[in-house]
Amino acid sequence: MALLEVDDLSVTFARRGQRTVRAVDGVSFSVDAGEVVGLVGESGCGKSVTSMAIMGLLPRHPGTRIGGKAVFDGTDLLGLDDRARRDIRGRDVAMIFQDPLSSLNPVIPIGLQVTEVLARHRGMKGDAARKEAAGLLDRVGIPDPNRRLKEYPHQLSGGMRQRALIAMAVACRPRLLIADEPTTALDVTIQAQILELLKELVHDSGTALVMITHDLGVVAGMCDSINVLYAGRVVETARRRPLFREPRHPYTAGLLGSVPRLDSGRGEPLNPIPGSVRDVLSWSEGCAFAPRCSRRVDACLDETPPVVRTHDARSYRCVDPVPLPGAVPAQAGPADQPGASSPEPNEEKTRD
């Protein structure tokens, strides 16, 4: 039984006089304890809305409809009332946001913001809470924590704010941590520090981590299992190595082919995906990616492509997937390792 089981999650936004938007359209994935799972996709693919829905952070509006289930350790998070949800949020499930400056309160010292979590969920007060908060800041690598506790968010650098946010998120040793683009606003050297920190936390405390990002490089270094989203649906799920080595869905392959790599040479033309994320088909009419897909066949436009599951915990939603290697045209390159063509039977961890 997985720690978090998201099943057929859908979120629609209806506004009067505007087209109803299906931001998330039947997303399913699962996260095991201690596992790092990636949700990858471009802007508008629904990755952030998915996390907001799981956390119950979507603004209440009569036009916002959330369907499906998100079962965390036996309880459906979507069906909880506010009180029960507040008990779980911050204690068992915590979240780290992209922009630390807008998710910290600018007029409250860091210390108070950290101890707030401790007071709410662990009943800690006064000196004990302050001491614990200092310990947390120390743990996430903020030097001189006692001084920093008294400072305001604007006095901290971007990397340090993100560390403070992580300290707040891990204050109650949550079992599940959702990180929504945790390093996108940061410089690469700071990004490396934060990713290393997240890896350590996950490793030390056995916290499960859902990593939401658009950066395939971040995913390659962190995640055990990866879900690629397009237009509100998971189009491919695979373990880390098979996904990068043998992407089956044309969108995954296209993404990998369009990223310039540090270890490729000057002037090798990239293989961009034509069109833009605006050129989508509604999933009910066929495959949403079909208008941009180089492998499009007639069947793509007939009906929603079904999910195909293969033996190695992989699934994809495509009627004409990229063939397995030796012929992966979109991603042939120096990445191909000897032995890449052998399917890996030890890629177990099937979840059924």
Place this chain on the structure above:
Amino acid sequence: MTDNDILVEVRDLKVHFPIKRGVLFDRTIGHVKAVDGVDLRIPRGKTYGLVGESGCGKSTLGRALLQLTPPTGGEVVFDDVELTTLPPARLRAMRRRMQMIFQDPMSSLDPRQNVESILTEGLQTHGIGDNRDERRAIIGEALDKVGLPRWALSRYPHEFSGGQRQRIGIARAVVLGPELIVADEPVSALDVSIQAQVVNLLDELQESLGLTYLVIAHDLAVVRHISDIVGVMYLGALVEEAPSDRLYTEPLHPYTRALMSAVPVPDPDVEDRRERILLAGDLPSPANPPTGCRFHTRCPWAQPTRCADERPVLRDIGGSRVACHWAERIASGELRPSHGGAGVTGASDGGAAAESVSIAAPTAKADSADG
């Protein structure tokens, strides 16, 4: 490279912004040395890539090169014409030959101007084309070059997607027939799949129009992809400059090494094998930069002598230019990073926060599940 095919030469360029304080009378209490003595040369028809983290002065350098921000000192020579002392009217005429592409197409395109108006503005300013029909023909050509349809002319920026908007920005730059284009983060606001389209477009335009680029970006992979020469900036100065391939295969400056090791590569095998050089802390404030080598507060190779009190100059080492006292001995492996081993905490001085420095071994813990 020979001297006569240098299109742009920057000599000892400085841009200092005063820090003012006071209610009635502004007092200058210091300077932010955004760019502090940069020399570089861009050969005609080539791409010079400028990388560095936010606040290192790379954008200011680009703007100062085009005289959009007046330099505090130094010279910019564009095709044998010194720009910093040029009278405004002549400078404006020169601007036709050097154009800029901005990061965020949404904020650099006027939402109330349609595409035709956006593209015509420059033509009118520079008196290109005698009448509307002639200008339309020129604009039409520019649209073809950047891969936008002709019907785009009557549309407004909000009607386009991000990638198309950036194409409008590029069309605005190429419509004047420039020789130099300064592109400040041309793709960083775009989605991954769109980035590649724009990168390819820039490459094609360079080939067909013989353009010279100065590409400013924080994404090292993008810069590596489109640049012939790459300069790495840190706190207002170049720390290393080398041909693109050389820089990436043999980074000499410790900062370049750290940058390279921090860039995630979308390949699990590379990610698992790599050694990360984690830098301590953040960029120090450019208002109060460290003495000596500006990188010494974060440098894992910092030595007790010279680094803290003598500012290294760029010097030639086998085809690269490097500003490090110890580059040769670091390259040969004679000097080891001082915080060797795993996760030893090293305090650093300077305005920046001290954080732990660790030279991480290739991480094995992340892939316990996948072979």
